[in-house]
Amino acid sequence: MRIATPWIYSQKFDFGAIIGPPVLITTIVLIWGSKLASIGDTPPWLWILLVLGIDVAHVYSSLFRTYFDREEFQRRRKLYLVVPLVSWLGGVVIYALWGPTLFWTAVAYFAIYHFVRQQYGFFMLYRRNEPRGDLSYRIDQMAIYMTTVYPLIYWHTYPRNFQWFSDFEVYRIPTIWPDLVFRAIYIALLAAFVIKEAYRWKQTGELNVGKCLLLFATAAAWGTGIILFNGDLTFTLINIVAHGVPYIALIWIYQYRKRTNQKYAENRFLRFFQLKYVPLYLAALFAFAYFEEGIWDRFVWREHADIFGSFHVVASATALMLLVPLLTMPQITHYVLDAFIWRVNKKDKEEVRAVIG
Numbered sequence: 001m002r003i004a005t006p007w008i009y010s011q012k013f014d015f016g017a018i019i020g021p022p023v024l025i026t027t028i029v030l031i032w033g034s035k036l037a038s039i040g041d042t043p044p045w046l047w048i049l050l051v052l053g054i055d056v057a058h059v060y061s062s063l064f065r066t067y068f069d070r071e072e073f074q075r076r077r078k079l080y081l082v083v084p085l086v087s088w089l090g091g092v093v094i095y096a097l098w099g100p101t102l103f104w105t106a107v108a109y110f111a112i113y114h115f116v117r118q119q120y121g122f123f124m125l126y127r128r129n130e131p132r133g134d135l136s137y138r139i140d141q142m143a144i145y146m147t148t149v150y151p152l153i154y155w156h157t158y159p160r161n162f163q164w165f166s167d168f169e170v171y172r173i174p175t176i177w178p179d180l181v182f183r184a185i186y187i188a189l190l191a192a193f194v195i196k197e198a199y200r201w202k203q204t205g206e207l208n209v210g211k212c213l214l215l216f217a218t219a220a221a222w223g224t225g226i227i228l229f230n231g232d233l234t235f236t237l238i239n240i241v242a243h244g245v246p247y248i249a250l251i252w253i254y255q256y257r258k259r260t261n262q263k264y265a266e267n268r269f270l271r272f273f274q275l276k277y278v279p280l281y282l283a284a285l286f287a288f289a290y291f292e293e294g295i296w297d298r299f300v301w302r303e304h305a306d307i308f309g310s311f312h313v314v315a316s317a318t319a320l321m322l323l324v325p326l327l328t329m330p331q332i333t334h335y336v337l338d339a340f341i342w343r344v345n346k347k348d349k350e351e352v353r354a355v356i357g
Contacts, residue, residue: 004206006129009253011210017249018122019213022221022242029224029234037231044306050240053282056289058244059334061251063288064272064281065341069255071267079340087332091325100324101168107328108168114335115243116148119218121342122246126211136196140211143193147219150186151226153179160226162235166301190219218242252281296327 007014066080067073073080095103123144131137156170157179201207225238259270297308299315315323
């Protein structure tokens with residue numbers, strides 16, 4: 001067998017930082033899930049690690065791919081200036097006209113869409129050297145989408161003991177028939193994928209290990225976090241680690257590879273992306289996350305006085321109407337820009353190709 005995987009960086013890096021995190025955290029939940037599900041409140045140290053160190057931090061990691069990279073910022077200056085403004089003003093309009101419940105529902109479903117698309121994006125990076133438009137491509141597309149969509153259908157059908165965001169509950173599907181139909185489609189697509197890859201392996205002697213592992217790691221993570229276990233902590237662990245860690249790693253390794261490309265030799269910002277600066281990179285992400293969550297806690301949530309202090313501000317309804325969309329603006333901007341900065345297939349996507357290959 002010859003491994004025919006176009007790695008994002010290298011087999012070792014991809015196993016450790018892209019494919020490994022969802023596999024590791026899913027394994028942990030499968031082994032200790034019952035004990036984790038019995039934990040009531042998340043311990044402060046674990047909340048700091050998950051929420052500050054990974055979840056919020058991964059949102060700010062995209063700054064190092066966009067706003068902090070002066071060359072990239074100038075290349076798409078209008079996009080990078082308009083998106084945050086529209087994200088904030090759009091949030092204010094929704095919050096003002098329909099209230100916080102609908103606002104958080106809109107944010108939550110946008111987040112769900114982003115999570116689904118991230119897995120699709122990683123998967124397509126691993127099959128970027130394979131033909132597009134044929135039956136194999138369509139099976140791949142439908143299979144990776146169904147690894148995330150079917151657990152979401154299940155979540156919308158049966159009661160779950162976890163939340164994606166505060167003041168948010170998924171819309172309930174009143175009948176189990178969609179679940180039964182999508183379950184059959186899901187199983188059929190996974191079987192078709194396995195048969196297709198096995199046939200290709202037999203015919204060519206090549207196996208795209210990265211693509212296959214990412215598909216089944218995604219299926220295992222989403223299935224375990226949403227379907228198999230029904231606890232808030234088990235869901236949060238898998239949701240945050242499987243999504244956030246690979247993204248933080250992707251941002252860093254993308255800029256690291258870009259630095260070694262002669263085409264970007266004059267971009268001084270890229271000198272930051274050296275191994276010795278990895279701790280500084282992670283510390284900066286944590287600092288941004290701590291600052292944002294500190295504002296959330298002082299003005300809105302008031303839940304973590306042991307972490308951010310007991311000083312709280314009672315904000316008026318008008319102030320919250322402006323502040324809450326402002327505080328969600330970084331993550332909405334992250335969701336929107338993510339649809340632009342990783343494109344690898346058309347003429348305006350040459351930069352990603354030049355770096356990733």
